[in-house]
Amino acid sequence: MIRIAICDDIPGDLQGLVSLTNQYLSTNGLDAEVTGFSHPDALLTAIEAESFHLYILDIVMPMVSGLELGKEIRRFDREAQIIYATTEPQFALQAYAASPINYLIKPIDKQQLFDTLPLALSKADLADEQPFTVKTADGLRVIKLSNISCCEYHRHAVIFSIMSGEEVYSRSFRENFSEYCAPLLQNRHFLQCHTSFVINMRRVERFAKDSFTLYGGKLVPIAAKRYPAVRDAYMDYLTAKGGNR
Incomplete structure (x- = not known):
């Protein structure tokens, strides 16, 4: 399912954007969920626990502008698509720091939005929506x-760190860690950087020679013997991401 977030502090504009987007999705038979946010802080709180494929953002908003919001979204997710919708054309050049797919001027023209949405949605990466089933002590x-x-592999089990901050513990298993994580490692976002660690590269904030720092501050070690291969894989991933936008 495609997840779309729309943020605008003007109730009428927010309702209009949500309505038009839902109209486009319904007309084209697309499986998607649209969530409206009337304040940028609410959206920032939401993306700490979940990600969206597409963001439609106003620019002139209280406390946090759409420009700052777009940059913060890019900290968490370099692959999501961003569309700006605003009354202020003078911010267009600054807006491109967040690599938006388009910059629409209010009042939003329905056809212009409908012409933009297919390109944005075609770039949505749904591969990481696949489920991974974990056997835990509770089922x-x-x-x-x-x-x-x-x-993280620990004592014949795996600890899954979830975006919300939760940790899920698997039951113990007999196969080795790489075999257990094979379904993850088939996904281009995941990389085994250590005998005992697999990371989601979408969640990387900083990369150093001996570790990755994930959003939220978790430090994940890189095995010295794996560093050249890990470095190359991560650089290739970043290059591919840039080409997808």
């Missing part, structure tokens, strides 16, 4: 790949 737990920040 089966299904986790979307997009919600996994990293996995």
Whole structure:
């Protein structure tokens, strides 16, 4: 399912954007969920626990402008698509720091929005919406790949760090860690950087020679012997992301 976030502090404009977007989705038979946010702080809180494929943002908003909001979204997710919708054309050049797919001037022209949405949605990466089933002490737990920040092998089990801050503990298993994580490692976002760690590269904030720092501050080590391969894989990933926008 495609997830779309729309943020605008003017109730009428927010309602109009949500309505037009839902109209486009319904007309084209697309499986998507649209969530409206009337304040940028509410959206910033939401993206700490979940990600969206597309953001439609006003620019002139209280406390946090759409420009700052777009930059913050890019800290968490370099692959999501961003559309700016605003009354202020003079911010267009500054807006491109967040690599938006388009910059629409209010009042929003329906056809202009409808011409922009197909391109934005075509770039939505749904591969990490696949579920990963974890056997826990309490039963089966299904986790979307997009919600996994990293996995740590510990005493014949795996600790899954989730975007919300939760940790999910698997039951013990007999296969080796790489075999257990094979479904994750088939997804281009995931990388094994250590014998005992697999990371979601979408959640990386900083990269150093001996570690990755994930959003939220978690430090994940890089095995010295793996560093050249890990570095190359991560650089290739960043290059591919840039080409997808």
